[in-house]
Amino acid sequence: MFVTECVIRHLYVSPGHNYFGRPKDGPGDHPTFDAAQIEVRAGKGIVGDRYFGVAAHFDAQITFVAWEVFAAVVDEFGLEDVAPHLMRRNVVTEGVNLNQLLGQEFTIDAGHGPVRFAGAKPCSPCAWMDAMLAPGAHKFLKGRGGLRARVLSDGVLARGPAVLTSAVALDAGSIAQPLPRPSLPG
Template identity: 45%
Template structure:
């Protein structure tokens, strides 16, 4: 039984490098180019084309991260600072248990994702968001997923369907 929700994709993030490496006190390393995307291309089982985790064996079941924008509301920050690939407003993605399949459709057809685990926040959140964000995002840091379909997602209105577990 599917449960459809109208949501908004407020940010899409894809970067060829991991900016939050090393000691948080040293600050993030700069991205080589724009990380905010108007649209992203997904490949089944591989992730987002052009992202640092695309086709990376260690991240096959966690290549695409999804975050609820509401998790960042207490800090009024750019949703890209959390470095999650897809930031949606209007649905609590952290409530989806492991094994759940959901889809997002921004007009180019649905892209299904399977939830594999939580995307726990790290100590970098206290540096790039605000002191206390690391603790404040526990249990609200998003989810790690694998795309089950090839497709395209765009910033803007979207339909989210929880397909099943």
């Protein structure tokens, strides 16, 4: 097993949907809370979040995005006063190559005991990124929009230093790099 020391910078929970429909319709007005800690339940997700226990979101019971990717967006588009919650992910990590956790089980211990997850799918950015961050952000984020995961054990995540344990060694040097695009034969 490989151990990665990391930081949980933000933990976002929203009890309602803000980004339904198309950006031209404008976002909803449900609050997004940056919690000091969150409680997760196996097979359900984040207690208090809009997707908690929703069967259609089985592979996205919790979502992660890298702080380094957020910083790359800010740098690429010269953004100021932009909050990471606009990336529409629950957990903002620093020091974790999330793309390498696709198809992997991993644990995160943020001081309350290890919580197990399974990296299920990449988070594809949506058209809202152009409206909420900057025109072109949607394209820029392709292949680096984060990780959708299943929650495999009950537990608590908290902001601050954390330890991630996985069966793969994570390459910190490529955290903000996009997933390679698949090449088709022929």
